[in-house]
Amino acid sequence: MNLQNKVVWVTGASSGIGEALVYELAPKHCKIILSARRQTELERVQKQAQLSHENSLILPLDMEKPETFSEAFNKVLEKFQRLDVLILNAGISQRSLAKDTLLEVDKRLMNVNFFGTIALTKTVLPHFLTRKEGHFAVVTSVTGLYGTPWRTAYAASKHALHGFFDALRAELHDYNIYVTIIAPGFVKTAISLNALTADGTPLNQMDEGQAKGISPQKCAHDIIRGIEKNKNLVLTGGFKEIFGVYLKRFFPNLFAKMIRKLKVR
Numbered sequence: 001m002n003l004q005n006k007v008v009w010v011t012g013a014s015s016g017i018g019e020a021l022v023y024e025l026a027p028k029h030c031k032i033i034l035s036a037r038r039q040t041e042l043e044r045v046q047k048q049a050q051l052s053h054e055n056s057l058i059l060p061l062d063m064e065k066p067e068t069f070s071e072a073f074n075k076v077l078e079k080f081q082r083l084d085v086l087i088l089n090a091g092i093s094q095r096s097l098a099k100d101t102l103l104e105v106d107k108r109l110m111n112v113n114f115f116g117t118i119a120l121t122k123t124v125l126p127h128f129l130t131r132k133e134g135h136f137a138v139v140t141s142v143t144g145l146y147g148t149p150w151r152t153a154y155a156a157s158k159h160a161l162h163g164f165f166d167a168l169r170a171e172l173h174d175y176n177i178y179v180t181i182i183a184p185g186f187v188k189t190a191i192s193l194n195a196l197t198a199d200g201t202p203l204n205q206m207d208e209g210q211a212k213g214i215s216p217q218k219c220a221h222d223i224i225r226g227i228e229k230n231k232n233l234v235l236t237g238g239f240k241e242i243f244g245v246y247l248k249r250f251f252p253n254l255f256a257k258m259i260r261k262l263k264v265r
Contacts, residue, residue, distance in 0.1 A: 003228055008033070008085040009083055010032060011035045012035075014034075014044075016187070017089055018036065018087075018089040019216065022034060031057075032055070033059050033083075035090070037062050046058060057080070059075060064108075085135045088121065097150060102199060109196065110157050114157045121138075134176075135177070137180040137181075137182060138180070139182045140161045141154075142245055145245050178230050182234040186210055186237055192210040
């Protein structure tokens with residue numbers, strides 16, 4: 001896929017990977033829809049990316065309110081008449097043990113990361129089917145491929161995304177609609193600051209793994225390259241996280257022993 005002049009919707013665009021994706025897309029002269037909850041931050045990103053009001057749209061969106069998605073998508077179509085790529089990047093992380101975590105926190109992680117994501121996907125899907133073209137790119141995590149301590153519900157939500165979008169890809173093959181799953185390892189963003197603890201309050205600190213992660217710019221570059229190559233899966237991150245994917249695949253028992261001792265926070 002050549003992304004030049006494509007209409008691309010990025011969720012979670014106010015910071016981190018989503019913000020970096022906007023900066024990566026802007027030089028390609030894409031028409032970009034920027035979504036997240038914080039409008040002022042979206043406006044900041046729009047300005048820093050040197051996007052005009054003609055080639056971009058600020059569209060505040062809360063992934064816990066799927067009842068608002070249809071109206072939001074109508075605004076996209078009113079502005080640009082079409083959508084070519086939906087990058088589903090919004091999400092929230094976790095830093096708590098299962099034994100301590102309230103069920104309400106587990107539910108919120110699933111609502112934001114999984115149900116919100118598939119609700120927006122199903123909002124856009126009829127448009128892609130009508131046009132017989134489109135591309136879904138969903139940012140999950142390496143924890144969608146293997147679970148780690150302190151991430152039980154977060155890993156569950158990411159595993160669910162892998163299952164849903166792998167199946168969706170097979171369903172849409174004959175419609176010229178592509179699905180790319182992106183599984184980053186540690187990326188140096190504020191995700192750990194906002195990560196939910198056992199009672200649902202944010203962690204409010206940068207953990208060591210996150211601080212040593214790859215840059216959001218490197219992650220965004222890998223994501224855009226993967227979309228352009230129509231890849232099914234994009235792995236990006238440090239050596240340890242990526243190595244863990246293959247260790248789990250080929251030596252699951254060894255991986256199970258090692259993950260117990262791995263420092264993940």
